[in-house]
Amino acid sequence: MTEVKNILLCGVGGQGIILASKILAIGLIKAGYDVKMSEVHGMAQRGGSVTTQVRFGEKVYSPIIGKGQADILVSFETMETSKWLDYIKPEGQVVINDYEIPSAPILSGAATYPVGVIEDISQKIHTTVFKASELANQMGNIKTMNVIIVGALVKALGLDNSINWEEVIKENVKEKFVDINLKAFKLGMDQVK
Amino acid sequence: MKHLMTGNEAVARGAYEAGVTFASAYPGTPSTEILENMAQYKDDLIAEWATNEKVALETVIGASMAGARTLAAMKHVGVNVAADPLFTIGYTGITGGLVLVSADDPGCHSSQNEQDNRYYAKFAKIACVEPSDSQESKDYIKVAFDISEKFDVPVLYRMTTRICHSKGLVTFEERKDVPIIPYVKKPTKFISAPANAKMLHPIVEAKLVELEKYSNETPLNRIEWGDKKIGIITSGVAYTYAKEVFGESASYLKLGFTFPLPMAKIREFANEVEILYVIEELEPFIEEQMKVAGIACIGKDLIPRVGELNPDIVAKALLGKERETIHANPDLIVGRPPTLCAGCPHRGFFYTLSKKKNVVITGDIGCYTLGSAEPLNATDSVICMGASISMGHGAAQAFKKNNVDKKVVAVIGDSTFFHTGVNSLITVAYNQGNTVSVILDNRITGMTGHQENPGSGYTLQGDSTNVINIPDLVKAIGIKHVVTVNPLKLDEMDKAIEDAFAFEGPSVIITRWPCVLKHFSPEDKKEFDLKKKLCHVVEDKCKGCRICTKTGCPAISFDATTKKAKIDKFMCVGCEVCLQACPFDAIERVGE
Numbered sequence: 124m125t126e127v128k129n130i131l132l133c134g135v136g137g138q139g140i141i142l143a144s145k146i147l148a149i150g151l152i153k154a155g156y157d158v159k160m161s162e163v164h165g166m167a168q169r170g171g172s173v174t175t176q177v178r179f180g181e182k183v184y185s186p187i188i189g190k191g192q193a194d195i196l197v198s199f200e201t202m203e204t205s206k207w208l209d210y211i212k213p214e215g216q217v218v219i220n221d222y223e224i225p226s227a228p229i230l231s232g233a234a235t236y237p238v239g240v241i242e243d244i245s246q247k248i249h250t251t252v253f254k255a256s257e258l259a260n261q262m263g264n265i266k267t268m269n270v271i272i273v274g275a276l277v278k279a280l281g282l283d284n285s286i287n288w289e290e291v292i293k294e295n296v297k298e299k300f301v302d303i304n305l306k307a308f309k310l311g312m313d314q315v316k
Numbered sequence: 317m318k319h320l321m322t323g324n325e326a327v328a329r330g331a332y333e334a335g336v337t338f339a340s341a342y343p344g345t346p347s348t349e350i351l352e353n354m355a356q357y358k359d360d361l362i363a364e365w366a367t368n369e370k371v372a373l374e375t376v377i378g379a380s381m382a383g384a385r386t387l388a389a390m391k392h393v394g395v396n397v398a399a400d401p402l403f404t405i406g407y408t409g410i411t412g413g414l415v416l417v418s419a420d421d422p423g424c425h426s427s428q429n430e431q432d433n434r435y436y437a438k439f440a441k442i443a444c445v446e447p448s449d450s451q452e453s454k455d456y457i458k459v460a461f462d463i464s465e466k467f468d469v470p471v472l473y474r475m476t477t478r479i480c481h482s483k484g485l486v487t488f489e490e491r492k493d494v495p496i497i498p499y500v501k502k503p504t505k506f507i508s509a510p511a512n513a514k515m516l517h518p519i520v521e522a523k524l525v526e527l528e529k530y531s532n533e534t535p536l537n538r539i540e541w542g543d544k545k546i547g548i549i550t551s552g553v554a555y556t557y558a559k560e561v562f563g564e565s566a567s568y569l570k571l572g573f574t575f576p577l578p579m580a581k582i583r584e585f586a587n588e589v590e591i592l593y594v595i596e597e598l599e600p601f602i603e604e605q606m607k608v609a610g611i612a613c614i615g616k617d618l619i620p621r622v623g624e625l626n627p628d629i630v631a632k633a634l635l636g637k638e639r640e641t642i643h644a645n646p647d648l649i650v651g652r653p654p655t656l657c658a659g660c661p662h663r664g665f666f667y668t669l670s671k672k673k674n675v676v677i678t679g680d681i682g683c684y685t686l687g688s689a690e691p692l693n694a695t696d697s698v699i700c701m702g703a704s705i706s707m708g709h710g711a712a713q714a715f716k717k718n719n720v721d722k723k724v725v726a727v728i729g730d731s732t733f734f735h736t737g738v739n740s741l742i743t744v745a746y747n748q749g750n751t752v753s754v755i756l757d758n759r760i761t762g763m764t765g766h767q768e769n770p771g772s773g774y775t776l777q778g779d780s781t782n783v784i785n786i787p788d789l790v791k792a793i794g795i796k797h798v799v800t801v802n803p804l805k806l807d808e809m810d811k812a813i814e815d816a817f818a819f820e821g822p823s824v825i826i827t828r829w830p831c832v833l834k835h836f837s838p839e840d841k842k843e844f845d846l847k848k849k850l851c852h853v854v855e856d857k858c859k860g861c862r863i864c865t866k867t868g869c870p871a872i873s874f875d876a877t878t879k880k881a882k883i884d885k886f887m888c889v890g891c892e893v894c895l896q897a898c899p900f901d902a903i904e905r906v907g908e
Contacts, residue, residue, distance in 0.1 A: 135652065148320055148483065158320065159449075160483040163425050170870050171654035184556040186449070186482030189628020191639030203652070205644030213640050225873055226652035231691055231865045232874040237648035247642045265886075 127180035129188045130276070133207045134199025135224045136173050139269030142295070143199075144175040146273050150282070150291045151179045161186040170227070172203060197276050199255075199269070200224050201240050208244060216249040218279055218315075220272055222256040251279065253314045259307065267307035270296075274311020283312055321486045323453040323479040327417060328353030329486070330457035331387045332360065334413070335494030338379035339363045340372040342735065343764035344391030345426035346480035347419035351389055352767070355777045360491065365767055365776045368701070368735040369394035373401050373416060380414040380470075381506055383497035385461055389417040392433045393700065397736070399436070402470070404508050406440035407516040409468035409523075411497055413461035417473045419480050422597050423624035428681070428700065430623070432599040437472040437575040441520050443527055444472045444575035445536065446552045450484035456572055459536060463573075467527055474574070476597065478553045478624070528576040536572030539585055543567065547589025549582060549606075549613070551596060553625075558595045560627040561635070577602060579609050586611050593618075593634060597625045656686050658871040659889035661758055661829035663692075664803040665727075667867045667893060668810050670694040672817075675723045676711055680704035680737070682729040683762045683831075691866050695727065702736025704728045709740065709749040716750065723817055726753045731761035731769040734784070738793075744822045745794035752816040753795075753824045755786060756803070758831040759840060766834055773839055790824045797823035804829055806896040832889055849890025850906040853881045857902035864894040864903060 130147065134140045141162055148160045156179040163174065176187055188210065196211045197218045198204035204219050211217060219241060228234040244250050253275065259268040270292065277283050289305060296304045321329070327350050331339060339361060341351040354363040366372035369390040379386035390398060395418050402416065418436065421427040437444030445460045447453040453475065460471040504512050531537060546566035550558045551574050558568065569585040571577070586592050586606075594603040594615035603615035618633045619625070631637045656663050666687040669677065679685060679695035680703060688695035697707060708726030715722050728737045733755050744751055761767040768774040773783045790798050797819040801812045809827070816823040830840050840846065853864075860879035864872050871887035872894055874880075883894070883903070895903040 136654075145320075152318070152320060152485065157485065158483075160320070161478060162481055162483075163477070170652070170657065172652045183484075184559040185627050186478050186484070186553070186556065187626050189626040189631075189639070191641040192628065202648065202650060205649045208644040209641040211642065213642050226650055227655045227690070227868065227870065228650055228653075230870060230873045231868070232862060232876065233690070234650045235876065237650060240644075240648050243645045243648055247644075 127178055127183050128280070129193045130177040130195050130197065130280075131174065131188070131193040131207060131210050132177070132197045132199070133172065133174040133203045135203065136170055138173070138199045139266060140173050140175055140199055143269040143273045144177050146270070146291055146295050147276065148177050149295060150277070150286045150288055151177070153291065154282070154286045156180060157183045159183045159186040172206065174207065195276070195279060197272060199272060202237050204244055205237070205240055208247070211248060213248065216251065216279065217244060218272070218275055219244070219250060219252045220255040220268065221252050222254065222268075251275070251315060255311065258310055258314075262303065262307060262310065264303055267303055270304045270307040271311035271314075274308040275314045276311075278312040278315040318485040318487055320483050321450050322349065322481055322483050323447065323450050323475055324349035324481070325353050326450040326454035326486050327389075327457050327473070327475070329488065330454035331415070332357045333454070333489050333491050334385060334458040334461045335492045336385045336387050336461075337361045337496070338376065338384055339387040339389070340366045340375045341389040342366055342369045342372050342394060343761055343767040344394050344419070345764055346421055346477040347389045347391045347394070347417060347475075348764045348767065349480075350417060350419075351776060358777050363776050365769065367770060369397040370400060373398040376414060376416075377401055377405055380410045380412045382412065383499055384412040385494050386412055387415045387417065389419070391427065392418055392420040392431050393427060393429065395433055395436055397701065402436065403440045405470050406442045407513060407520055408505055408508060410464055410470055413464035414470045415457060415460045415464060415473050416470060417475060420474065420476045420598070422476055425477055428698070430598060432601060433472065434474055434574055434601045435599065437474070440472075441524060442470045442472055442575075443467065443573070444474055446474045446572055446574050447479060448552055448555045448570070448572070449479065450482070450486050452572065453479060454486050456536065463530070467523055467530070469523060469527065472575075474552070476553055524576055528579065531573050531576050531578040532580045534573050537578045537581055538570050538572075539581070540568040540570060544588055545590045547585055547592045549585065549592065549594045549602060551602065554595045554597045554630075557625055557627045557630045561631045571602065574602065577605050579605075582606060583609070583611060586613070595619060595625075595630060653689060654686060655689070655868060655870050656683065657832050658869055658887040659832035659891040661803050661827065661831070661891075662687060662756055663867055663869060663891070664806055664809055664893045665754065665756060665827050666692045666694045667897065668806055668813060669725065672723070672813065674721070675725055676708075678704045678708040678711065678724065678726045680728040680732050681763075682732050684727060684729055684756050687727065689868070691868050701732055702728070702740055705737050705740035705751070705753050706743060708751040708753065709744045709747070712749050712751045713747070724751045726751055728753065728755055729762065730755060730757040730759070730771050730786070731767075733786070734770050738789070741790065741795070741824070742793050749822050750820065751822060752813070753822070755790075755824065755826045757786060757826050757828045758834070759828075760831050760834045762831045762833075766831070773837060786826050790826070795822055795824045797821065798826070799824075800826040800828050802829055803827035804891050804893060806893065832891075849892075850885060850888050851890055851892060851895050851903050852883055852885070852906050854902050854904055855880050857900050859900050859902070861899065864898050867893050867897055869894060
């Protein structure tokens with residue numbers, strides 16, 4: 124039996140994490156895997172932290188994982204990575220979109236945005252850092268950041284050739300955004316060597 | 317073809333396939349999407365939002381009595397609201413199959429407690445079915461309707477957040493058209509007068525004996541033999557955690573029908589295994605009943621009864637296994653509490669209220685619970701749906717009788733007001749309390765993701781409908797002092813609060829402005845000026861006083877280096893609350 128792989132995605136409400144997870148999950152299903160995906164709704168939608176988990180393999184039972192179990196942690200926002208780091212396997216890897224969204228205590232001046240997050244994490248685990256939000260902005264649509272990250276993730280997982288991702292994206296984004304999202308996906312893949 | 321679905325989507329599909337023709341619910345996380353997904357089958361069934369869970373269950377009881385297959389859905393605490401009819405239909409039974417979906421929230425992701433609603437099944441003497449994943453969520457609901465009709469019993473269909481909101485693959489089947497059972501008047505069954513109730517109780521006890529027999533036979537309770545050194549009895553999402561941890565190294569009794577428990581099957585399983593674990597999330601519902609029956613097992617001695625489980629917690633509790641983890645420097649972690657959105661109409665109200673002294677503020681359940689958070693700090697209590705107005709009344713009466721000079725303000729949203737707040741307000745008017753009740757009418761049910769309600773003008777299935785006029789309703793109740801204001805106009809908001817404070821007797825303020833995230837209806841567009849505007853900080857004028865940040869708007873930040881405030885142009889919608897709050901006129905509309 125092939126081992127179940129665990130992907131943890133984290134970030135902030137409004138960053139498109141749910142759609143990114145969905146694209147990933149549907150791609151994996153098309154490749155013949157059993158897939159379970161978990162997300163938390165509710166309070167999280169109001170500017171709070173958002174996290175989803177995608178698990179795939181021959182047979183997946185649990186929709187969620189515990190600490191020390193994620194093969195890959197994909198963070199859409201810099202400091203959110205720290206909060207979920209204990210969920211990653213020590214031999215796993217972290218992908219960070221280096222983009223800072225200050226939370227309420229930071230906005231009000233009660234706290235400051237932490238300095239040195241990426242240095243702290245890259246000392247402890249294999250880490251890929253890239254600026255998906257900046258790349259998305261350069262492409263002309265900040266909202267494609269999530270699909271850039273999916274592209275990078277797919278490459279990091281080595282799933283780029285086995286699945287027809289173009290088809291998955293076409294089926295899951297609005298028609299007028301298909302072209303820009305396909306470009307975004309490719310751009311994301313190019314970020315991971 | 318298989319479909320990737322949440323448990324909620326799968327339940328909706330299952331109910332459709334089972335031939336349901338009427339369903340009702342009040343929105344509540346994690347149950348909301350069940351009815352939202354049933355709404356799509358408009359040709360085959362009616363799906364409605366009720367004003368509260370008691371009403372939802374009662375409409376469904378009516379549909380069952382009329383002979384149709386019918387479903388009610390609610391979050392766990394919603395069942396508390398619906399408990400009154402629930403306990404009585406435990407006695408009367410049903411006509412058309414009746415399933416009540418209870419979506420529990422272990423871990424309190426979006427709830428005020430983590431009660432285990434399986435106890436409701438035992439307490440109300442009705443059957444309980446628990447699915448473990450999306451496919452079972454769809455398949456078991458169909459079985460639940462069969463059980464309901466076969467045994468003349470309502471079925472409590474118990475789900476949890478991770479079943480409701482996790483996606484898995486689901487295979488569809490065709491809808492079965494179930495003809496309505498011809499109506500026959502059955503007074504001794506459906507009139508729960510004492511004489512009938514006395515007759516019904518022994519019948520219910522006999523039904524439970526029959527249901528236990530069924531429980532021992534049903535494939536919903538299945539044994540999966542593996543290594544017999546360890547036996548595991550489990551249900552719901554905990555089954556998936558157990559399988560994850562023990563795999564083939566244990567035997568399982570997987571329970572999908574958890575009340576009445578299959579005690580004979582449990583005993584048979586227990587006799588075959590060396591060590592017997594009961595792995596269940598939250599309370600020891602199965603374990604306690606096993607121990608009463610004299611079957612030794614290990615459960616909550618090792619497995620936490622607080623919070624959600626996951627495979628790791630189970631592994632740690634039973635095997636002492638802990639995975640190696642790495643940790644970030646804790647000094648680099650700053651919290652990210654949820655906040656009222658940029659442009660939220662509640663902000664103008666809470667900001668104004670937060671400046672009032674000597675006020676007790678009773679709050680309620682909804683986005684506006686966030687008015688309790690920093691920096692607004694404008695709420696003293698939140699207990700349950702509708703409690704703001706009634707608690708406020710009790711507090712005001714206690715203060716009055718004991719000569720304590722404090723004002724009481726009760727804060728409630730439009731949908732929560734329709735839910736149970738209206739009863740509370742009648743109590744206030746009737747007893748002539750001296751509270752200020754504020755109804756935050758943002759034209760939608762916000763927190764649960766924008767469901768229509770009796771004030772929004774639309775039904776769940778998209779039809780235009782009657783709109784409740786809140787000021788007229790409040791006046792009809794007997795409130796004399798009623799004011800409607802735009803909460804984004806701080807001077808008007810302030811005047812409304814001061815006038816209400818000055819008024820002797822009960823008063824109501826209605827703040828009327830649509831939720832900034834709402835998909836605006838044609839009526840909204842006609843009534844409100846909803847053009848997106850933008851504000852900015854004029855740096856030369858900004859003195860760095862930070863008063864604008866006291867509004868708690870996530871679009872405003874304070875730059876510690878320049879000592880100036882800044883407005884994020886992507887987040888700002890130009891509500892102008894900060895512009896009005898700034899004492900130095902340093903915030904202006906862009907382009908003016």
